[in-house]
Amino acid sequence: MAAALIQAVDDRQPHLLRLPVQQGSASALEEVRYALGSRHPRAGTVVLEAGRWHLRLPELRQLQELLAPLQLDLIRVAGDHPETLVAAAALGLEIDLAVPQPPSPAGAAVAGDLLVHRGTLRSGDHLQAEGSVLLLGDVNPGARISAAGNVLVWGRLRGIAHAGVAGDRNARIVALQLRPLQLRIADMVARGPEGLPPPGLAEQALLVDGEIRIDPAAPDFSG
Template structure:
């Protein structure tokens, strides 16, 4: 699966490049990023979310050169692989460790409490709101702009956004995009199998069949009905 490039929601902010959650032995990070960049990526700074990928100095320098050829500047690396963070720091890049936000659901009690209280922290903010970590049953996130969850949304968890809902993981709870009435809002996930979907005032149940292999999925409102299709290469953040 290709990496995903999320365009900055406003001028002066960094774009976000997300590597697939699980490193694929058949594809290198460079190949994933190249596929994720597409033909016409936006210019400017970019944050690399490396997850559990182990990237040494030569690989990071190669990624820097690839970004540069597309008019992008690698400005920060975030992940939970110590070797990658050490290598990034060695070439002068700022790093952020996300060791408490692995997608395997084993977050600490402190991380779970942060997720449960995130509604107070995020409600009312415009643009892209980022939450790292899996949301469990009983968790509820609501934001004023678009929401990006780096983790799963488990059954019993709810996410709600005035803009788009983007899940870099499995969406199996309840998601409501365009909660203020925006019929152009989308719900995008690596695996879209929610208990319930809502876009603006439309409501639908999630599909029961298996997701297509190698594709993210998106839900959009078409003619008043929620439709699920393979997601577009660029996630819809720039217009949020």
């Protein structure tokens, strides 16, 4: 099944750009070019249904540039791949879960094994996830965030974060500003760095040779 552009019935609604359910050899950009073809959709806004596609920040930016000459403005990305949602948020786009479920804690929703929470965690709060967790907000001092998988924070991490709580030593912790009181990955513990992060880069903590190491991370949180 190929990508499809479903035009809105009126100017008040966005067009829907739907990527194929199964990701084949063609890139997302190629799929969108095919969907547009020789069509001349009415100018307006666009919602991208990405499904399980893993789209990094540069790819989403290329999609925006492809749509712009047609006076189409990408405003929202729906999908269930955590790094796609984070990359979309990095570009200032709205994000939606592809398959919304009844909310978990207040402000949170689940898609597959990803828990997405919108809002800041304040002192005394503890957000837990059975899979990976994506927080669109800050983790203030005195707050905790933990997950069996990865911990992704689109904001400042200044509380306590624990990734791989069930023992996954490949889990990682990523944040725009990684300055926690304490970091845990599986059974390893470390304190956060004190200096400011490199400008324009997120940071990630991961286990390297049995120790927690903090490195710059591209804004798409890939790698």
